[in-house]
Amino acid sequence: MVAPGANITELDFSEQVPLTLKQGLNVINLSYGLEEPVSGYRLEQSIVDAARAGAAVFTKAAGNGSVAVDTLADGDIDFLSLDLIGKQSAIFVGALERNGTPENKAKLASYSNYAGSDSEVQNQFLTVGVDSDKIGLSGTSVAAPVVAGYAAILGSKFTSATPTQIANQLLDTARTDTLLNYNPATYGRGEASLSRALAPVLIR
Template identity: 65%
Template sequence: MVAPGANIFKYGYLDGSSIGLQDGLNIINASYRIIEPLSQHPREQAIVDAAWAGTAIVTKSADNRSSEVGRPHEGDFDELTLGLIGAPSAIFVGALDHNGTPGNKTRLARYSNYPGSNPEVRNQFLTVGVEGDKTDLYGTSHAAPVVAGYAAILDSKFTSATPTQITNQLLDAARTDTLVNYNPATYGRGEASLSRALAPVSTRLPPYPHASERGWIAAPGL
């Protein structure tokens, strides 16, 4: 719904088929976890490989354990998260109580995971508002697709940008003045801002006047 003009490809959670990248920019939304080794999940291994190779943007929900990203829960690790830590075109997405403004700041939702002490996670972590009182939808699973939509919109302006460039654009344009007691251990880079990412004064990518049709893959959970 954020980027209705994007081409969307859905994969069922239990569907074992592999991810197939499309022509143009690919954005993979992963609003789920994998607790078995990635060697047992070829599709998820392909998602991680794409994030490390910079051939697709991967937006990964931070999870809803009120704990640090990458830490085990009841002895189990989210292997998909671990595989994406440090990947140049991967973004972890946490949930805020609502979309913030400088006059009405917001805070991390009580259930959302946070980047914590790992500097790599802090550097690739964004937050967005999940206003469940309006939509009856809660959780970081509904935050990550918003950032996926932002990436698709950026691609319509910066049509020659690589997945890694668009990833960096979103991270670099994040706001911190809309957050209560901003701290990178809690909010990572800050609150995702589409307007700042699109603004010429804040971008280092060359704008092009004619948007081309690009691919957008939505992984399970969208």
């Protein structure tokens, strides 16, 4: 719904085949977690390898355990998130209760995982509003595809930009003035702002 002009392909994570990228900008939304080491899964290992190489933009749902991305929730940990920490074209996405404004600041949804104390996670963590009362859905699995849509829109303007440049543009233009008691340990880089990300003539 965010980028209706994008070519969308469904990826079935139950089929353990390596990720196949298409020509042009690839944006891969990861609205799921993995509770076992990535090394045992061909698809997820190829995703981590591609994020390390900056071959596509990856938007990863931060999780819904009300904990830091890299910690246990109910005795489990998301190994896919752990392996995406520090990868150049991966973005973790947390959920706000709604989109914020400077006059009406938003806060993190009570269920959403947050960035935590790891500066690498903070540096690649964004938030976006999920107004469950309006859309009937909630969770960071709803927030992540919004940022994926933003990345696709950026790619349609900045056609020569690399996936890492697109990811960095979203991270670098995030807003902090729309968030209640902004703290990078909670909100990472801030609230994703498509208008700010699209503002320059070109990105480097």
